[in-house]
Amino acid sequence: MAHPDLEVGTEAFSGPGPMVPLRYRVRSRRDDLDDTVTLELEPVDEPTARPGPGQFNMLWAFGIGEAPISLAGLDGDVLVHTIRRVGAVTAALCAAVPGDEIGVRGPYGVGWDLDRARGRDVVVVAGGLGLAPVRPIVTELVDHRDQFGRVAVLVGARSPDDLLYRDELAEWRSHLDLDVEVTVDTATPSWRGDVGVVTRLIGRNPNEPANTTAFVCGPEVMMRFCALALIDDGTPPDEIFVSMERNMHCAIGHCGHCQLDALFVCKDGPVLSWPTVEPLLRVRER
């Protein structure tokens, strides 16, 4: 019988053990940006349990280490992950080419509660690489458009050259019943779109704020100001959800690296409601 502690946070895990990765093979690779790639991973043997939008996997670069990466899409058993090169592990993952093997353990964490938003207006706000974890939300909204009210997708990026998923943004924009707005922090005059922080897009869309559920993902400061702008606009605080990023190691609530007060972001999050996380974000970290 397993030690009872080892069962914490592993409810959804179907593999050989909570710390043992399953073998996946890179099916395809797309270079999104200079430092960002999207990998499609297919199982070599058994697949992981089916991940939900907003959950994450620990991806192993064998011999180097592992990193928590949010799910950016799912095609049957094929996992889609978008990875930015920021350290040794992610550099190795970003260097992977079709045919290479990567270890996957997961899925972990609490994802986006899309069922809560059915029948309501929806605002999705994403900044930078934060577009990856909300991509499955937008896919769901597009695929089941009749189940939701008015939908706005608000995207912020550093510059036009740093925009993720350009083809998909164009495709989403082609839907007449989807309000997709993009803004960048800096641009040259050749850019004909919006310039300014993504918070400025909040309140421009025709959603009914009191009937809106908001999903926000991006740098913590951005999410904080987005939540405040959404509340200013009339969105109920408990209808605002953010995806927190912390230093996740074990992913099962044991090691404490991702601990935020009483919360383990890997297990209780990464998606958390604004009333849950707001008091914690006011604590200054050193």
Place this chain on the structure above:
Amino acid sequence: MKTISDLLAEQPVFAGLAPETLELIAGCGQNVRFTTDERILAENEPADRFYLLRSGRVAVEIDTPRQGPKTIETIGAGDLLGVSWLLPPYRWTFDARAVEPTRALAIDAACLRRKCDADPALGYELFKRFAGLVRDRLNTTRLQLLDLYGNGAS
């Protein structure tokens, strides 16, 4: 057909103002249009008016040596363009250019300042409203300066 006063009432910055106050401001206003890429303001020129955008999009730019103009922000319907008319020396501190066909209400600055001087209550009310907009712009500019998405951030 909507009057200038009706159009002013639709602008967020003037929301809730009494009809007679809107009429007073409307006396300084006129409808204007700009074509794509038309220059609206130029740095260091007299800030003799300001604009309330009704439709379209305007880029606020600063010219930089060797790199040319840089867009600081874009603004659209319901936004205010220009606050340098409020305080001396009444000169623009940036450029502004329409990036798509744009309609706006242009308010004659000297005309409105005269009315504010004659009616300090009106002046105080308008200054509070414009100060709120300046605060909001300052806050968003601070966020932009953080370069949130760079250096390995999300």
